[in-house]
Amino acid sequence: SFKIRGVGHLCMKLKQREQQCQRVICSSGGNAGLACAYACLKLHLKSIVVTPITTSNRIRTLISEYGSEVITQGGVWNEADEFARRLVEKDEGSSVYLPPFDHEDIWIGVSSIIDELVEQLPTDMKPYAIVQSVGGGGLLNGILYGLKNYSEWSDVNVIAMETEGADCFSQALKAKQLVTLPAITSMAKSLGALTVSSKSYELSHLFNLHSYVLPDAQAVQACKQFLDDHRMLVELASGVSLAFIYSNLFNEEKKQIKLPSNCTDESPIIIIVCGGSGITMESLTQLCEQFNLN
Template structure:
C-alpha cells in the first residue's frame, strides 16, 4: 500500500491574478488530486490510520469528502458507503459510484446525511469518516503547506494564504501547516459565500452557531455548523484569520474567469476563494486595515471539487443570472 494517497500538487504562478492584484500570486493546485480536491490528504490519512482492518467506511458528503473516502477505500480494498443529501448533483452520485462506492441519499442538507452516516456506522459496524472535524484530517491537510514551503525554498514565505471555508477542515489543516512551518505570522483569508457562512456567523456571534439553512448554490460549503477548532483558531490570536463573504454571483464569476484564464474548471466552493482576487476584495481589506500589506506572494489554495462540469456550470449561470 502506498505511503499516502495524495499527490504533491503543482504550485503555479498565476499571471492573470498577479496582474490584477499587483503582486505575485501562487496557486496550490489541489484540483489535480486523484479524487478531484484537497480532501484526499486528510481523508486518505485518516482512512490509513483507522480503516485498515475495517468492514467498510461510511462518510456523509455533498461531494469531495465522499469522493476522497471512496477513492481511499477502493485503493485499500475496503467497501465504502457514501451518504449524500438530496441537493447533490446527479454528477456527484455517478462519480461516487464509478469509484465503487454504494451511494445512499438522505435528507436535504449535509447535516441530515451526516446523522444517517453516524447511524450506519453504529448499526453496521463501519468506520465513520468525518468530512472536516477530526485531528487526523487536519494533520493530512497540513501536508499541503509543507509542500509549499519546500517549493518556495528557504527564506521565502507567503504574504497571506487565501482559502475557502465549509466546515473548517481545510482552515484547520492550513493553520496546523503554518505552525509546522514556523509561519504563524502569515495571515489567512477565509472565504465563504452568503448563505453558506457558518464560520463568519460564528465569528459575529462570538460562539459556534448553527445556520437555519444553506441557501447558497455553493453546496460543497454547505455545513450548517463550523468545527469548534476552526472557531477557536479565529479567537486565539495565534494566527490572523480574516473572515469574508462573497455572493454566489461573485463566486460563479470567479469560476468562469478562472476557467478562461487558467483553463481549469473548479466548483463554486473554490470560486469563493478566487473571488477575493477577482472582485478586488484584497485591496479593500488592506484599505480597511484588516489585512496587512503582503510581504510575500499570495498563496491561493485551489481546493478543486468534483461536483462541476460544463452542464452544471450552465445550470448555475441560469439560476444565478436570472
C-alpha cells in the first residue's frame, strides 16, 4: 500500500495548496497511476495518467475504472513522464503535475510505514533490517524519512533490492553519482526508472544501507515460492525483495550486515511486500516457463 500512502498524501496536499487546480496529470508504469486515479476519485479531482507502452492493458483498464483518462506514450516511464510534463505546460495553470515517486510529500506519506512498525512492534524491539525494492526511489526515501524520525532506529539496516537491468540505484552507488541507464531490460517493469531520485542517493550515505542486485529469474522464483507459502500473488518488484530471504542471499551476506544496537539474531527482518496489481496467475506461469522454473 505504499503507493497510495505516498501519492494519496501528495494529492491531498495538492488540493489544499492548488485551489485553482482542475486536473492532476501523472506519469506511471502502473501502480502510482492506480494510486493517483483512486486518490483523485476520492478527492473529486479529474486526472490523466500517462503510461508507457510496457504497461499492461489490464493495468490501464484498472486505472480508467477509477475515472482517470489513460494516455499511452513512450517506450519507458521516463518518456511517458516527459509527455505528462508537456501536457501540464500546455494547460497553462489549470492542471498540476504529480510525480510518481520524486516528491517530499510522497516520501512523508510512505514514512507512515515506519510509524506503524514502531507502534506494532513491542517497545523493546526493533528490526534487524528492513528490505524493500528500489525503482525510482519513492519507497526507499519514505522508509529513510521514517527512520529519521526515530533516533533509536537510526542504525536499522536498510536493504535495497533491484533486478538486473533496472538497477539505476546500485549503479549510482558504485559510480558515486547519479547514473542514467540506457534502457530497462529487466522484466520488473514497475522498477523501470532510468535514473533514481537524487534524494535516494543523498540519503543513502546517512544510514546502514546495503544494495543488492539479483537476476529476474530469482525474483520470479521468489514470487512463486511466496504464492505457495502464503497464497499471495505479487509482481517481480516484490519478488526481488522476497528473494533476499528465499535465495539465501541474507545468509550469504549476514557477516556484512551488522546487528543494530539492542538487536539479536532473533530480531525481525521486515520485508516490504508491495505491488500485486501488475501480475496475474497466467503471467506468473508464463514467467516460470520462460525461466524454466516449473
